[in-house]
Amino acid sequence: MSEYAIQTTNLTKYYGKARGIEQVSLTVPQGDFFGFIGPNGAGKSTTIRTLLGLIRPTGGEAKLFGLDIRSDRERILSRAGYLPSETAFYPGMRVRDVLKLSAGLRGIDCAVTARLLCERLQLDPDRKVDELSLGNKKKTAIVCALQHEPELLILDEPTSGLDPLMQREFFDILQQYHAKGTTVFLSSHILSEIQHHCSHAAMIRDGRIIAAGSVAELSRTGARRISIRGQMDYGALGGVKDLRISPDGADFLYSGDMQALLAVMAGGTIRDVSITEPDLEEVFLHYYDSQQRTGKGGEAK
Amino acid sequence: MTLIKHELRQSRTSFAVWTASIAFLLIVCVFLFPEMKGEMDSVRDLFASMGSFTAAFGMDRLNIGTLTGYYSVECGNILGLGGALFASLLGISALSKEEKERTAEFLLTHPISRLSVAAGKLAAVLIQTAAMNLLLLLLALLSVALIGEEIPLRELLLLHGAYLLLQLELACICFGISAFLRRGGAGIGMGLAAAAYFLNLVANISESVRFLHWLTPFAYCEGADIIADSSLDGGRIAVGMLVAATGVVAAFWQYARKDIR
Numbered sequence: 432m433s434e435y436a437i438q439t440t441n442l443t444k445y446y447g448k449a450r451g452i453e454q455v456s457l458t459v460p461q462g463d464f465f466g467f468i469g470p471n472g473a474g475k476s477t478t479i480r481t482l483l484g485l486i487r488p489t490g491g492e493a494k495l496f497g498l499d500i501r502s503d504r505e506r507i508l509s510r511a512g513y514l515p516s517e518t519a520f521y522p523g524m525r526v527r528d529v530l531k532l533s534a535g536l537r538g539i540d541c542a543v544t545a546r547l548l549c550e551r552l553q554l555d556p557d558r559k560v561d562e563l564s565l566g567n568k569k570k571t572a573i574v575c576a577l578q579h580e581p582e583l584l585i586l587d588e589p590t591s592g593l594d595p596l597m598q599r600e601f602f603d604i605l606q607q608y609h610a611k612g613t614t615v616f617l618s619s620h621i622l623s624e625i626q627h628h629c630s631h632a633a634m635i636r637d638g639r640i641i642a643a644g645s646v647a648e649l650s651r652t653g654a655r656r657i658s659i660r661g662q663m664d665y666g667a668l669g670g671v672k673d674l675r676i677s678p679d680g681a682d683f684l685y686s687g688d689m690q691a692l693l694a695v696m697a698g699g700t701i702r703d704v705s706i707t708e709p710d711l712e713e714v715f716l717h718y719y720d721s722q723q724r725t726g727k728g729g730e731a732k
Numbered sequence: 733m734t735l736i737k738h739e740l741r742q743s744r745t746s747f748a749v750w751t752a753s754i755a756f757l758l759i760v761c762v763f764l765f766p767e768m769k770g771e772m773d774s775v776r777d778l779f780a781s782m783g784s785f786t787a788a789f790g791m792d793r794l795n796i797g798t799l800t801g802y803y804s805v806e807c808g809n810i811l812g813l814g815g816a817l818f819a820s821l822l823g824i825s826a827l828s829k830e831e832k833e834r835t836a837e838f839l840l841t842h843p844i845s846r847l848s849v850a851a852g853k854l855a856a857v858l859i860q861t862a863a864m865n866l867l868l869l870l871l872a873l874l875s876v877a878l879i880g881e882e883i884p885l886r887e888l889l890l891l892h893g894a895y896l897l898l899q900l901e902l903a904c905i906c907f908g909i910s911a912f913l914r915r916g917g918a919g920i921g922m923g924l925a926a927a928a929y930f931l932n933l934v935a936n937i938s939e940s941v942r943f944l945h946w947l948t949p950f951a952y953c954e955g956a957d958i959i960a961d962s963s964l965d966g967g968r969i970a971v972g973m974l975v976a977a978t979g980v981v982a983a984f985w986q987y988a989r990k991d992i993r
Contacts, residue, residue: 446991483841484840485836485837485841485991485992486992486993487989505843505844505845507843508841508842508843508844509843511841513841515837515838515841517834518838519833519835519837519838520835521738521742521833521835532734532738533838533842535738536734536735536839536842536844537842537843538734575838
């Protein structure tokens with residue numbers, strides 16, 4: 432048995448000539464709560480759909496539980512649960528029928544778990560799926576992904592359409608599954624979600640992985656968020672990003688020499704200063720930003 | 733099994749509507765026969781003297797004053813065209829509807845192989861086609877009995893059997909096309925069925941285009957031939973079944989390797 436729930440090596444997918452993903456290499460250990468971050472169109476869904484065998488990779492390899500996605504698709508899918516970003520169900524069916532169909536296609540009966548999940552998510556199983564709101568459709572899809580208690584959960588933008596209370600309930604459920612040993616692979620463009628729940632993460636942009644590691648590590652880049660009240664000569668400093676000057680002071684990301692910063696600050700009139708570690712969102716924007724600058728030669732914001 | 737049951741449940745309304753419509757027209761047609769028979773002397777001459785129109789429907793070789801002749805022309809057209817349209821629609825939507833309705837993602841992320849999905853869907857198409865034909869045959873026999881005519885059992889069985897094979901052939905061809913589509917193909921299915929039907933009418937008109945018979949399954953459903961020979965045209969049916977098998981193989985081959993977007 433493999434120690435990795437997901438392991439890809441140079442996984443590549445082209446749609447004709449259009450880029451899907453390029454050289455994606457990921458390792459997700461069993462039992463991990465893994466975040467997959469990237470802006471829309473970066474290749475998150477393409478990666479997931481390749482892992483699930485919906486599309487065939489152009490190159491590279493991918494294994495789930497040590498099983499090859501090309502040759503062991505059904506064995507992989509029997510151990511995985513998938514929550515798609517956009518949910519569509521067969522017309523005319525009730526929530527209960529959809530859940531039963533999903534269980535039936537897996538050849539198992541999970542009515543008890545399904546009922547519990549429906550209760551927790553406040554989803555009425557007697558409603559017709561055609562009449563459900565976006566949020567309730569999402570809940571139906573969540574129960575489909577969770578009711579057979581899979582070893583691996585692959586979630587593509589799971590919280591879109593859920594109100595904040597439901598989002599909390601959903602993450603509570605995920606944490607419970609995780610505590611019982613389920614590996615969670617969470618794809619999202621909402622960084623706070625990843626930072627709150629995941630222990631490891633990878634960032635994808637333009638089809639390529641641009642960073643991967645523990646969430647703590649990814650947040651720790653050496654850069655600091657500096658907030659100043661007072662005046663100083665910002666022009667004398669290198670390594671300043673995201674500079675926002677207000678009449679009262681300034682706020683910026685700093686990745687230059689700390690001694691130089693202190694020297695410039697000593698030359699100004701500073702009433703107050705705070706130096707904090709930037710959150711993942713800022714780090715991500717920082718990566719995003721630098722890539723955009725080298726790519727397009729435009730100015731940073 | 734789960735998939736087959738699900739498929740049958742999904743299309744039960746459409747099955748009921750199509751079967752009821754064809755059955756209704758078929759029964760009405762049979763019930764009109766006693767009335768027609770009385771006026772048949774004048775009508776027969778009229779129908780037999782409309783030139784290529786007469787030939788197109790095989791009425792130059794059939795006596796529509798008899799029940800078998802009447803049934804194979806009138807009811808044959810209802811059963812032939814209606815059944816062909818229904819079977820084509822079933823086949824063309826079988827695989828493509830999942831992507832059109834965006835349910836493919838749901839279905840294909842369950843631990844069931846693409847080949848099993850295709851097989852289950854094909855089975856559902858075949859079951860519905862067979863069930864409709866069985867129902868229509870029983871209703872046809874019943875309505876012939878009700879108008880007090882002697883049941884020409886062999887002829888009716890041969891005619892209905894030929895139409896069943898025609899529907900299976902069209903369904904399988906459309907099933908093959910279905911695997912290549914990303915959106916629904918109702919237009920393609922109906923177009924194909926209508927083209928096959930009219931191709932046969934054209935082929936009936938003149939000796940110079942008779943070879944077109946090889947391109948359409950309606951050729952082996954020609955009532956005039958079936959009743960005259962009291963048997964089906966094995967050669968044409970063999971060709972038809974070969975084409976059907978090709979459609980099925982193409983569907984399985986394509987569906988197993990297809991990217992689901």
